[in-house]
Amino acid sequence: MMQILNIAAYEFIALVGLPGLQVALRDAAQSRALRGTVLLAEEGINLFLAGGSSDIHDFLAWLRRDLRFADLEVKQSWSTAQPFRKLLVKIKPEIIRMDHPAIRPSAGRAPSVDAATLRRWLDAGHDDSGRPVVTLDTRNDFEADVGTFRKAIDWRISKFTEFPQALLAHREELAGKTVVSFCTGGIRCEKAAIxxxxxxxxxxFQLEGGILKYFEAEGHAHFDGECFVFDERRAVDAALAPKVDIGALSDSQRGQTVKG
Known part of the structure; x- marks a missing residue:
């Protein structure tokens, strides 16, 4: 029986007063017994949290009372046990590191496509203008090995900071094509598209909401394997069910699982 609600969300928005926000977020999550990671930077917020359903929804209601996060969109999935061992709330230079500070999504996003549009394009083999469509995996190589879109471009990067150089080395291969960048929840493919x-x-284009939102809307269509996640579930399938039943594992097995 699935009892733990897992959420993933991010928003690129200019933030100030980060130390005070860090304390408030930590207190709000701790008081609701939530675990996971929250990253804060001047460019926005990125969070992965898990806990009881009522506690998660209460936390989100509290967070959205801050008008900066009123429109925060959340991806949800379930697990039989808590997939995180502790709560971390950190201040970082970037909420997803790219080492290109001039890339600021809060100043203007790249165009996006929703899951239904991408599936329709992949069904047809071209976009609405008749241009060939390719999907571009912006994740790390070990994530792509767990699952990715069929025939996706994969430059075998080991960390996201390698993406800019990989793009410059392969840019000519994308000429004349419509490129849809994708990642787990949308944050990396948003920076990559810009x-x-x-x-x-x-x-x-960027895939709105990443693989997780695509799974919610379109299931496994055009996707082979599962979506890697950075917690003890290891991956989720097209129904957003975890690959690993955490509740059935011993403490020692859980430690082995998270190490991969």
Whole structure:
């Protein structure tokens, strides 16, 4: 029986007063017995949290009372046990590290496509203008090995900071194509899409909400395998069910699982 609600969310929005926000978020999550990770930066917020359903929803209601987070969109999934061992609330230079400070999604997003549009394009093999469509995996190589879109471009990067150089090395391969960048929940493919547009790739979109939102809407269509997640579930399938039943594992097995 699935009892723990897992949420993933991010928002690129200019933030100030980070130390005070860090304390408030930590207190709000701790008081509701939530675990996971919250990253804060001047460019926005990125969070992965898990806990009881009522506690999660109460936390989100509290967070959205801050008008900066009123429109925060959340991806949800369930597990039989808590997939995180502790709560971390950190201040970072970036909520997803790219080492390109000029890329600021809060100043303007790249165009996006929703899951239904991407599936329709992949069904047809082209976009609405008749241009060939390719999907571009912006995740790390070990994540792509667990599962990815069929025939997706995978440059075998080991960390996201390698993406800009990989794009510059392969840019000509994307000429004449519509490129849809994707990642787990949308944050990496959003930065990647902006970088590609600024690097001169003409027809670039980001997959809105990433693989997790795609699974919610379209299931496994055009996707092989599972979606890697950075917690003890290890991966979720197209029904957003965890690959690993955490509740059935011993403490020693859980430690082995999270190490991968």
């Amino acid at each position: 970088f590609m547009r600024e690097a001169g790739v003409a027809h670039v």
